[in-house]
Amino acid sequence: MNEAMHISSGGCHCGNLKTRFASPTAPGDSPVRACQCSFCRKHGVRAVADAKGQAEIRVRDPKNLIRYQFGHRAADFLVCGICGVYVAAVMDDDSGDSQGTFATMIVNTFDNHADFTNSAEPVDYAGEDLTGRRQRRRDKWTPAEIRSAP
16 A cells, blocks of 8 residues: 655755655655754755655756765765755665665755644764665665755
8 A cells, every 4th residue: 555645745946856755755754853063064954764755856957066975975965056055965875775876855955844844853873884874775764865956
């Protein structure tokens, strides 16, 4: 039986990056996280992911997509090169049964961001090694697709 999906759409300020997050969990019931790394703190990030959901990031102008990496370089932080908005972190994975791309989405970029009413839980992943970090993302992040938009 298919579960009803709750859709949250949005993107960056200028429209170069469009996002869509589908989850069987309603926005008001979704756990929201506030990563405590310096990048996320400086961006005031509230993030959401659902391994049972689906994420899509559409890129209008790929030359204006910044894929920023730091630390373990295990994920790309997608930032619009025009307006500077951080929309998602993605990890490409080709190991084992979990092949594909996985994402955590930035709640404040959704048009319905106010519907995500849970307080953001502070999380700190500084103690994770690369193997553990990649496994957590495979287990918890949302299967995702990045594609060009017309």
